[in-house]
Amino acid sequence: MKRLDILAALSVLIIAGLWYCLGSFYGGHGKEDLYAVIYVDGEVYKSLPLDRDESLTVKGHGGMSCLVDITSGRADVTEADCPDKLCVRQKSIGSYGETIVCLPARIVIEIKGGEASENLYDAVSQ
Amino acid sequence: MLLSLALILSYIESLLPDFTGIPGVKLGLANSMTLITMEIYGRREAFIVLILRILLTGLLFGNMFGILFSLSGGLLAFLAMAVSYGIRGNDSSFGSARHETEPVPKSMPDFAERHGAGFSIIGVSILGAVFHNIGQLCAAAFIVKELKIVYYGPVLLVSGLFTGFLVGFLAKLILPRLKIISGKGEML
Numbered sequence: 001m002k003r004l005d006i007l008a009a010l011s012v013l014i015i016a017g018l019w020y021c022l023g024s025f026y027g028g029h030g031k032e033d034l035y036a037v038i039y040v041d042g043e044v045y046k047s048l049p050l051d052r053d054e055s056l057t058v059k060g061h062g063g064m065s066c067l068v069d070i071t072s073g074r075a076d077v078t079e080a081d082c083p084d085k086l087c088v089r090q091k092s093i094g095s096y097g098e099t100i101v102c103l104p105a106r107i108v109i110e111i112k113g114g115e116a117s118e119n120l121y122d123a124v125s126q
Numbered sequence: 127m128l129l130s131l132a133l134i135l136s137y138i139e140s141l142l143p144d145f146t147g148i149p150g151v152k153l154g155l156a157n158s159m160t161l162i163t164m165e166i167y168g169r170r171e172a173f174i175v176l177i178l179r180i181l182l183t184g185l186l187f188g189n190m191f192g193i194l195f196s197l198s199g200g201l202l203a204f205l206a207m208a209v210s211y212g213i214r215g216n217d218s219s220f221g222s223a224r225h226e227t228e229p230v231p232k233s234m235p236d237f238a239e240r241h242g243a244g245f246s247i248i249g250v251s252i253l254g255a256v257f258h259n260i261g262q263l264c265a266a267a268f269i270v271k272e273l274k275i276v277y278y279g280p281v282l283l284v285s286g287l288f289t290g291f292l293v294g295f296l297a298k299l300i301l302p303r304l305k306i307i308s309g310k311g312e313m314l
Contacts (some may be wrong), residue, residue, distance in 0.1 A: 012287050
C-alpha cells in the first residue's frame with residue numbers, strides 16, 4: 001500500500017460520507033412520507049398515511065376481514081376473522097417495503113413512500 | 127489463458143450466496159485477472175480480456191441483459207484502472223512479473239524517483255472496484271428511471287473499497303508467483 005493508495009481510499013471514504021449526508025438531508029424517509037397501502041385481491045383498497053393514528057376494518061375475499069391499526073407510525077393487524085390468524089401474529093410494520101399478508105382474505109398491507117401513493121386513483125373507500 | 131481464469135472466477139462467484147442483502151455488492155474476483163493482464167501484457171490486452179470476459183460471462187453463465195450492467199461498470203472501472211495504472215511509479219506490489227527493463231512508466235520520471243510515489247496494484251484495484259460500482263449504479267438508475275437509487279451510492283463506494291482491496295491483494299500475491307512459475311517473467 002503506497003501513500004497514494006491511502007489517499008485514494010480516504011477520498012473514497014470521504015466522498016461516501018458526504019454522499020450519505022446529502023442523501024439524508026434531501027431524501028430521508030420521514031414518517032410523513034410513508035403510507036400503508038392496503039391491497040385486496042391485488043387491487044388497491046385504501047392507502048393510509050402512517051403519521052395519523054387510525055383504525056380500519058378491511059373487507060377481504062370471502063367475507064373475511066381484518067382490523068388494521070395505525071399507531072405511532074406503525075401499521076398492525078390486531079384482529080381478523082380468517083382461519084389461521086397469521087396476519088395478527090405478524091409483527092407491526094413501519095418501514096418502506098415491509099408487508100403484512102392475510103392469505104385467506106387476500107389482503108396485503110405494504111408500506112410505501114409518498115410519491116408512489118399519489119397515483120392511487122382506484123382507492124375504494126369504506 | 128488469463129481470460130479463462132477470469133471466466134471461471136466469475137462463474138464461481140456467481141455461485142456464492144448473496145452475503146449482503148444489498149444489490150450490486152459483489153467480490154469482483156475476476157478483476158484480479160484484469161489487473162494481472164494489465165501488468166504482464168499491458169493495458170490494451172487487459173482491455174480486450176475485460177471485454178471478452180464480460181461478453182462471454184453473459185453468454186455462458188448469465189443473461190444478456192446483465193451484460194449491459196457489467197459493461198457499464200467494467201468500462202468505467204477500466205478507465206479508472208488504466209489511468210491509475212499509468213500513475214503507478216516504482217512499486218514492488220506489481221510483482222515485477224514483467225521485464226525489469228521498464229521499471230517506471232515514462233509518464234512519471236522525476237516524481238517517481240523522488241517519492242517512489244504512484245499507486246500500488248491495490249490502489250488500482252480499489253479505484254477499479256469503486257468506479258465499477260459507480261458505473262453500475264448509474265446504469266441501474268438510468269434503466270429503472272428511478273433517481274432514488276442514487277441513495278445506494280455511499281454503500282457501494284465503501285463496498286468497492288473493501289472488495290477492491292481484497293482483489294488487489296489477491297493480484298499482488300499472484301503476480302510474483304507467476305514469475306516464479308514461468309521462470310523469467312517471460313510470456314506465460
